[in-house]
Amino acid sequence: MINIQSLEKKFQETIAVSKIDLQLEEGQTIALLGPNGAGKTTTFRMLAGLIKPTSGSIIFDQVDESMDHRHYIGYLPQYPQFHGWMTGYEFLILIGELSGLTKKESRERASVLLKRTGLENAKNKRISGYSGGMKQRLGIAQAMIHKPKLLILDEPVSSLDPVGRRDVLDLLKALQEETTILFSTHILSDAEEISDYLVVMNEGHVVEQGKVQDLAIKYQKQVIKLSLSEAPEDWIETLHNLPYVKSIKQQSLNLYLETTNIAATREAILALIIENDLTLTHFSIEKTTLEEMFLEVIGFEATLPLIKKRITYAST
Numbered sequence: 278m279i280n281i282q283s284l285e286k287k288f289q290e291t292i293a294v295s296k297i298d299l300q301l302e303e304g305q306t307i308a309l310l311g312p313n314g315a316g317k318t319t320t321f322r323m324l325a326g327l328i329k330p331t332s333g334s335i336i337f338d339q340v341d342e343s344m345d346h347r348h349y350i351g352y353l354p355q356y357p358q359f360h361g362w363m364t365g366y367e368f369l370i371l372i373g374e375l376s377g378l379t380k381k382e383s384r385e386r387a388s389v390l391l392k393r394t395g396l397e398n399a400k401n402k403r404i405s406g407y408s409g410g411m412k413q414r415l416g417i418a419q420a421m422i423h424k425p426k427l428l429i430l431d432e433p434v435s436s437l438d439p440v441g442r443r444d445v446l447d448l449l450k451a452l453q454e455e456t457t458i459l460f461s462t463h464i465l466s467d468a469e470e471i472s473d474y475l476v477v478m479n480e481g482h483v484v485e486q487g488k489v490q491d492l493a494i495k496y497q498k499q500v501i502k503l504s505l506s507e508a509p510e511d512w513i514e515t516l517h518n519l520p521y522v523k524s525i526k527q528q529s530l531n532l533y534l535e536t537t538n539i540a541a542t543r544e545a546i547l548a549l550i551i552e553n554d555l556t557l558t559h560f561s562i563e564k565t566t567l568e569e570m571f572l573e574v575i576g577f578e579a580t581l582p583l584i585k586k587r588i589t590y591a592s593t
C-alpha cells in the first residue's frame with residue numbers, strides 16, 4: 278500500500294528520521310513503537326504530508342496519481358486541538374466541509390461516525406465537557422471523516438486513563454475492518470493487543486520490524502527460574518556449565534537460567550540437586566514476553582526476564 282524508501286528528515290543538526298525503509302500492507306494494523314525522540318511523530322508528519330522529507334520517497338500504490346495523497350490519509354496528532362465551545366456534531370460537520378464534503382454529506386458522515394465512535398448520546402454536548410477518552414474518539418472520528426484508506430494515529434491512548442484507553446483500543450479493533458491503521462505507542466502491550474505488524478524505531482532508525490507472531494517466536498527465550506535454600510552465588514558457575522545454559526541472572530535468592538533446551542537443562546539441574554543434596558525451594562519454567570525484545574532492540578538489556586506464561590513444575 279505504501280512504500281517508504283530511504284526516508285530522512287533533518288532539523289538543522291538533528292537527524293529525526295534516518296533513511297528508513299518500510300512497506301505497509303493494506304488491511305494491516307501496524308504499531309510504530311519507540312521511546313521518546315525515536316522519530317515516530319516526524320515519520321507520521323511526513324506521511325501525512327504536513328512536513329517535507331529532507332530526502333527519500335513515500336510511494337502510495339493503487340491510488341489515483343492525480344490526487345493529493347493526503348486524500349487517502351486520516352491523521353490524528355498526538356495533541357489534537359478542538360474548539361471546546363462546539364458540539365461534537367458541529368465539529369465533525371465543520372471538518373467534513375473543510376475536507377471537501379458538501380454540508381449534507383458532512384452531516385450524514387458526522388452522524389455515522391458519532392454512532393461508530395460511541396458518541397451518539399454526546400453529539401449535542403460541548404466538546405469542553407467531553408472526557409479525555411471521548412475527545413480521543415472524536416479525534417478518530419474527524420480523522421475518518423473522508424473515509425481514508427490509511428488512518429494514522431499518533432499515541433492515541435498514551436494520555437488516557439484505563440477506561441478511556443480500553444474504549445479507544447476497542448474502537449480501533451472495530452475499525453480494523455474498515456481501514457488500514459498505523460499508530461504509535463511506547464506501550465508494547467497495546468501494540469501486541471491490536472496490531473498484526475510491529476515496527477520499532479530508535480534514534481531515527483528502524484531497528485526491528487515484523488509480524489507480531491514472528492517477532493514473538495524470534496525473541497522468545499526459555500527461562501528456568503529456581504531458588505535454592507543455599508547461597509545461590511555458590512552455584513552460579515556450576516549451573517552455567519550445565520548443558521544448553523546460555524546465561525544466568527540472579528535476583529536475590531532467585532536464579533534465572535536462559536536455556537536452548539528446557540528438558541535437558543531441567544534433567545541436569547535435578548541431577549545436580551540430588552548429587553549435592555541441595556534443597557530446591559522453587560522451580561518453574563518461564564517464557565519471556567515481547568517486552569524484552571523491545572528493550573533489547575532499543576539498547577536496554579532487561580534486568581530480568583519479563584514473564585508471560587508460567588509452568589510451575591515443582592515448589593516445595
Ligand SMILES: Nc1ncnc2c1ncn2[C@@H]1O[C@H](COP(=O)(O)OP(=O)(O)OP(=O)(O)O)[C@@H](O)[C@H]1O
Nearest residue numbers: 288291292293311312313314315316317318319320
Ligand atoms: N520541529 C523540530 N525541530 C527540531 N527538532 C525536532 C523537531 N521535531 C522533532 N525534532 C527532534 O527530532 C527527534 C525525533 O522527534 P519525534 O517527535 O519525531 O520523536 P517521537 O518518537 O515522536 O517522540 P515522542 O514519543 O516523545 O513523541 C527528537 O530529537 C526531536 O527533538
